[in-house]
Amino acid sequence: MDQGGAAHVFSVSAEIDDDHLRVVVTGEVDMATADTMFQTALREPATRVTLDLRAVTFFDSAAIHALVRLAGRYPDSLTVLPSRQVSRVLEIAGLAEQRWLSGK
Template identity: 35%
Template sequence: MSSRRPRNRRPAPAATARRPGRRHRETATHLRVRVMPYGDRLLLRVSGEIDIDTAPLLRSALDTALDHGACRVDVDMRGVTFCDSTVLHVLLHARTKAADGRVELALAPGDRLRRILAITNMAHLFAPLALPVRP
């Protein structure tokens, strides 16, 4: 008896569809960050969903804004429709980077982010940003 495999086995068919349970990364459609300079400040308007897939986009935008040379960076997150705990890591990183660069960082959280900040007792770490009420 031979220990070789029979040669009549067919190769497995190539997978053409995505595997169930895997998320497709469409970062651009789930998170939008607009940067608007005004005077010696920068305003970042963040809208959409912040999760493990989109957090790097937000972090990159905040890093770029903090390296821009503005004396203050305002972050309007009232348009965020979903966020999980990954947003805390991004915001704490931005807070540390702002402190190191002597840049003021102010935050206008939406309802969802405000709740996460309250639950984790981190709201006091960010300067509040007073913006007009959206229509």
């Protein structure tokens, strides 16, 4: 939580259009919320998945694990749109050059 600021509330939503699932995540993705993000991305059958993390403010190792699991489920059809914070965490974790990461 930011000092003196409001908590970054987690939310996740999914929208499917034909075979393309778009999952939008906001707030903090951590050990309490990472599995919800993961399960939401698996809820609808899809051949293409976009994980929109542009509004994510915190991303920890549990979130990285969920993301890597999703990449394994959708090896050629996952696109991740990262926030600045997510990009930095993935860079530190050695995942900045993954083909599923958009904007590299």
